[in-house]
Amino acid sequence: MKKYIILLSLLVFVFCGSKEKNISSLSNEHDGHEHEAQAPEVSEQGAHEHEQEADLHEGEEHIELQLSAKKQKEWGIVVGTATKQDIASKITITGILALNQNKTAHISSFVRGKVVSLSSDLGDIVNKKQVMVTINSPDFVQAQATFLQARAKLNLSRQDFERAKMLLQEKAIEQKEYLRREAGHAELSTEYGAAESILHSYGIEHEQIQELIKKCDSLVEKGELCELADPNLCILSPVEGTVIFRDVTVGEHVEPQKILFTVSNLNTLWAHLDAYEKDLPYISKKSEVAIKAPLYPEKEFTGKITYISDTVDEKLRTIKIRVEVKNDEGLLKPNMYIQGNVENRQTGKKTLAIPEEAIQNMNGEKIVFVLEEEDVFAVIHVELGERIGNKRIIAKGLEEGEKIVIKGAFNLKAELTKQSSGAAHVH
Template sequence: MVIQRFLITLILVLTVASGFFSTPLKAEEAKAKDVAEEGPDKKEREVRKIRKVPHTHDEQGGHEEQHEGIVRISKESYDLLGIETVKVTPSSPKEYIRTTAEIQFNANRVFHIGPRVPGRVVDIFADLGDEVKKGQKLAMLDSVELGNAVSEYLISKTNLSVQKAHFEREEMLWKKKVSSEREMLDAKSAYLRAKAEFEAAENKLHLFGLNEDDINTLRSETHSITAFPLLSPFSGTVVQKHLALGEMEEPSAQLFTVADLGVLWIILDIYEKDLTKINIGQEVKVSVSAYPDIYFPGKISYISDIMDERTRTVKVRVELDNNKRKLKPGMFATAEIATGGALPGHKELIIPCSAIQNYEGGKVVFVAIGDYSYKMKEVRAGNESNEHVEILEGLTEGDEIVTKGAFYLKSELQKEMLGHDHAH
């Protein structure tokens, strides 16, 4: 009996002691956890906390909302992200002139390069697609005619030196009354004739494409006096090349085409009834099938003064900025010119481009449905400008759509659905 009481007392003591030691231990663990949460990753955890979509219903209901494309966020998330919305209202669409045409080279910035005299190709320095600078050598040709021209130049240069010395001598003698005036004038005439022949021979070499440095080195033993270069007239891109080593080329041949692709042209046919709606400098939107979601800006730079009597249209030139090299000469394009007027009796839904998000091959927007909840809706877009886009299907008047923060909502929806798929 005594032993039994002793055992009971011992058990009670151990139980109390266990509670005494475990309580401080748990307190220390909790404190350590709090300290850790105050560390450098606290901000990241706050972001995760904000991203988490709270649910006020059971888990199954949340999964159904994910499939319906509904995203819920907290008020804290709403304030931190600065989500902005606007109501969809119908407006009168602008009137557009739409036409198709072919993209062309800028005719003022394209040059066909060929030899001025017959010659055989002995070296090629440029290839298709190369970016070349003004004055850069594209190829070298060897020409018998150039050899003859160089010989004429060297002979005329020597003759000029001789005739100049003779004239200076006769002029000195005439001033000293040693020789007659007639002898001095004859020497002067011969000198002027030699000078004219030399200048003509030098100009002929320039026509072959030789510059001053080339001409000054004609007497060099290592310099070929029968070869001449083909030079690029300006900086641009080699877009055509029609020559090979050893080929004999004539002056009519177009061996290279160099073009400035930074600015291209598109020539539009505008009907007579629309002429009062266009002006020089007016903006034009151009699209091509290769990039259906991109509009390329252009401006009207020329309106023809002549009307085609057969089609009753006028040629209008539009200059297109092509610094990114997406547009290619020869592409068919569609051009739209906003005339500034509104189509009477027409209404359409226009929303900011910032509301549109690309999602699984389509376009979507997020519509506010209350309580910091947003439903994703697929839409079909129509005409688009730099800031606004026409909505053909998917929205109705009065819908409140997200214009700032839509990308975040899309990301959260994708994460929620991904997590749901992994859970299953």
């Protein structure tokens, strides 16, 4: 019996030991699988953190150049402040100068006749209504005579008509007779007006006609005939300016269609510019224009756009722009070749722009030198926008108010290219 009990106990011990061993083995296997699953996850997170640290380190890369005040002066270093400005587009257009047609006059005779005297010559500066040439003309004599005759007839007709009014009131004449005299008076009034208009077309002004009438009336009062027709017609200049053309001599017989003089005010000229289609958005009558001539490279002449063509040239694909240019000193001459710098400002829209000289190219990227301390200049990378004259818009990388090198930046870049490390020190 005892033997049987001992054997049973041994079997129970062996069974339980085997079970514990299996459970322990399963537990170890389970723990091992957990560690294997977690290992890759830790590795990826660590790599990601490493990349972030690397990117951060790259973004904080700082290139500096230390330069003493003495060296800054020797290298011509000038520091300015980056500021936002009104956007202004500037384009350069070629063209040619011409006379201001609004202040130019071609002078010819109003009548056929013979030149008896000249009062002006090439290069003379003449005033408005100044006598240029005197013409002896039978046509002018006839025009004066016709006018004086028409006036005499009108005066008689007026007296007859006034008498007819009085007689009609007294019923001394019939209505039919009164109307006949009224129509006759109206006809003579028309003839008188036409004769006066002919004199005006010859350049005779109202004051001169009144003077002619006054002299005629004076002779009539004395019982003399009104024979005041003057054959000499004075041709006057309609504008103030310089005589730039003359084609007439004394004794010459002239016709109305011939141009005898050209007078033009040269204090202003026209610049005819040829703008391309792509330039049209940057051109308006409010644009500021500076005219430059090769003969005077250091001078600028202010101008104002007065006309922009509504059509495009079919062959050249250009648009005509007319600019009125001031020429007070008389330096500019018609037919000179010129350049027009057209600047169009858009007020109210400010953007950050710096001198193009401040921007340098290093390793294929655009950089600007920023003054961090009194003698320390840091390199910053910038993205560029549109070019505006000699300035460039900064789209990214620079803040308003930062102190930047606006002159001498090339010397700083040249010094950096000599250095192999990220920092340099120059005494």
